[in-house]
Amino acid sequence: MKDYYDILGVSRDAAADDLKRAFRQLAMKYHPDRNPDNKQSEDKFKEINEAYSCLSDPQKRAHYDRFGSSEGMGGGYAGAGFGDIFEDIFGDLFGAFGGTGRQRAAKGSDLRYDLGISLSEAVFGAEKTIDFPKWEICKECKGSGSEPGKSPETCPSCKGAGQIRFQQGFFSVSKSCSKCQGTGHRITHPCKKCKGTGRIKENKSISLKIPAGVDTGSRLRVSGEGELGEYGGPSGDLYVVLNVEEHPFFKREGTEIFCEAPVSFPQAALGAEIEIPTIDGAAKLKIPPGAQSGRLFTIKGKGAPRVGGHQRGNQIVRIYVEVPTKLTPRQRELLEEFTSINGGEAAKGFKEKLKDLFSGVEN
Ligand SMILES: [Zn+2]
Ligand SMILES: [Zn+2]
Known part of the structure; x- marks a missing residue:
C-alpha cells in the first residue's frame, strides 16, 4: 500500500497549506516538462499527483486515514482531475516551461x-x-x-484557400494544398x-x-x-x-567551500598561524598547539551566498599533518632525541585505551 504522506514527505497531521507546499515543490521537480523522456520522473510525478489528489480532499483524506486506502471512494484518483489540480495550483506558471498544450502550438520552441x-x-x-x-x-x-x-501570388491550385476539397464517396473531404503547403499563396x-x-x-x-x-x-x-x-x-x-567547473583546490557544497591544508609536524605540535587561500584571496588561520590531522577549522563568510541572499556561507579548512619524507642528518638527530625524551611512545593515549579494553575483557 502506498503511503501518501510518505510520498509527499509530510507528517500525518499536515495542514492543507503544508500539503500544498510539499506537492508544489515536488511537482516542480518532477514535472515532465523539466524531465523530458524520463520515465522515472514521470512515474514519480504521477505518484505525487495521486497522493495529493487524495489528501487535498478532506473527505477522501478522512477515508484514507481510516482505511489506509483510497479505494471504494468512487474510483482511483490516479489521473482523475489531473489537469484541474494543476490549473488550480500552478495557474499559468507552467507556461514558463513551454508546458501546456495550448501554448505549445503557437510558441516557438525553447x-x-x-x-x-x-x-x-x-x-x-x-x-x-x-x-x-x-x-x-x-x-x-x-x-x-x-x-x-x-x-x-495567389496559389493557382487552391485559389488562395490553402485547402483542396474533393469528393470521396458521399463525403466531401478537404486537405491541405500541397502546392502551397496550405498558405494559399505562392x-x-x-x-x-x-x-x-x-x-x-x-x-x-x-x-x-x-x-x-x-x-x-x-x-x-x-x-x-x-x-x-x-x-x-x-x-x-x-x-x-x-x-x-571543478576547482583544483576548493570544493563547494551548497553555501560552504571546503579545502584541505597541510601543516608541518612542528606547526601542529607548537601551534602556528598559516596562510590559507580563499576565493577572496589569502587569509590567515590560527592553528592551536596540538592540532591533529583531520581537524576542521571555519573561516567565516568566505563561502558562497544563496541566490538572492546577502550572507555568504563559511569556508571549512581540514588540516592534515605532513610527515617529512626526507630528513637531513641534523633533523634526524633532533627527532631521535625527541623520541628518547618522549619515552619512545608515539601514542600513549591509544596504549592506555587498549589496556583498559583488554583488562575489561579479562575480568
Ligand atoms: Zn495552394
Ligand atoms: Zn528573406
Missing part, C-alpha cells in the same frame, strides 16, 4: 544553452556574453519570403537571402547577468530568446543551464 563558469563567477556573479545560432526573421524580406518589392520571386523561407539562421549574441550564488544545474531563463514562433506566435525562451 532553446537550451550549456554554459560553464568558474567557481569564483558562481560565488560572486558575473556578466557573460554567449553566442548561439537561432532562427530569426529574415530582415531582407521582413519574413515574407519574397524579394523586396514583389508580392506572392512565392514567385523568392528572397535571395532566405530562399523564400522568411527566416534565417543567425548567430545571436546576448549578454547575460549571472547572479551570485548559482551552482551547477542552475537555470537562467531569458524570455523570448528561443526559436521564432510559427504562424506569428511568440518566440520561445532560452534556458541557460550552468555548470560550475
Whole structure:
C-alpha cells in the first residue's frame, strides 16, 4: 500500500497549506516538462499527483486515514482531475516551461544553452556574453519570403484557400494544398537571402547577468530568446543551464567551500598561524598547539551566498599533518632525541585505551 504522506514527505497531521507546499515543490521537480523522456520522473510525478489528489480532499483524506486506502471512494484518483489540480495550483506558471498544450502550438520552441563558469563567477556573479545560432526573421524580406518589392501570388491550385476539397464517396473531404503547403499563396520571386523561407539562421549574441550564488544545474531563463514562433506566435525562451567547473583546490557544497591544508609536524605540535587561500584571496588561520590531522577549522563568510541572499556561507579548512619524507642528518638527530625524551611512545593515549579494553575483557 502506498503511503501518501510518505510520498509527499509530510507528517500525518499536515495542514492543507503544508500539503500544498510539499506537492508544489515536488511537482516542480518532477514535472515532465523539466524531465523530458524520463520515465522515472514521470512515474514519480504521477505518484505525487495521486497522493495529493487524495489528501487535498478532506473527505477522501478522512477515508484514507481510516482505511489506509483510497479505494471504494468512487474510483482511483490516479489521473482523475489531473489537469484541474494543476490549473488550480500552478495557474499559468507552467507556461514558463513551454508546458501546456495550448501554448505549445503557437510558441516557438525553447532553446537550451550549456554554459560553464568558474567557481569564483558562481560565488560572486558575473556578466557573460554567449553566442548561439537561432532562427530569426529574415530582415531582407521582413519574413515574407519574397524579394523586396514583389508580392506572392495567389496559389493557382487552391485559389488562395490553402485547402483542396474533393469528393470521396458521399463525403466531401478537404486537405491541405500541397502546392502551397496550405498558405494559399505562392512565392514567385523568392528572397535571395532566405530562399523564400522568411527566416534565417543567425548567430545571436546576448549578454547575460549571472547572479551570485548559482551552482551547477542552475537555470537562467531569458524570455523570448528561443526559436521564432510559427504562424506569428511568440518566440520561445532560452534556458541557460550552468555548470560550475571543478576547482583544483576548493570544493563547494551548497553555501560552504571546503579545502584541505597541510601543516608541518612542528606547526601542529607548537601551534602556528598559516596562510590559507580563499576565493577572496589569502587569509590567515590560527592553528592551536596540538592540532591533529583531520581537524576542521571555519573561516567565516568566505563561502558562497544563496541566490538572492546577502550572507555568504563559511569556508571549512581540514588540516592534515605532513610527515617529512626526507630528513637531513641534523633533523634526524633532533627527532631521535625527541623520541628518547618522549619515552619512545608515539601514542600513549591509544596504549592506555587498549589496556583498559583488554583488562575489561579479562575480568
Ligand atoms: Zn528573406
Ligand atoms: Zn495552394
